[in-house]
Amino acid sequence: MPETYWTVRWPDGAEEALYSPSSVVAELFEPGRSYPAPEFRRRARTALERASERVRQSYGFACSAAMEELGRIETRLDRLDDPGAEILCLTLSTGGPRT
Template identity: 50%
Template sequence: MPVMHFLIRWPDGVEANCYSPSTVVGEFFTAGQRYPVDDFVARSRKALHIGSERVREKYGFACSAALDQLARIEEDARRFHDAHEARVTVLALD
């Protein structure tokens, strides 16, 4: 199953290389685009759950790495809970 990484920049300038077990993340994000933090988290949640389910369909178990990545994204996003204009930039999809 092809994996995909997506490099992001949080509103405070911190960059993170995120993992997806599936290329489905490319259907949710575009390199160079900026997303409101809540929208970015919602899109990540959908994409990573779909990716995890694709792993389940193929191998019989969910992808714990995708779920761990989602937990990290959700945790990092909490820093910007009160910053309503904050945006996450997707720098690259590989």
């Protein structure tokens, strides 16, 4: 269950490394692909809830870091000027964030 980071480009041009305690995000995001905000939200929620559940199954407790990351993502999405804007997945990597 390797930690995974995926880097996205938000509609304002800002790039951000996002965290998951599990590689499950690779099942839902593809580098080089853009996602409309509602789809990005759905995929991020699914990925991070699954990742948290994998942690719970392995260690007996859910992953608060995954849920905190989801909260940050959803807050960012809530602040978009265009609720249908595209978010681009730039990279996926395991073991640490890429700068």
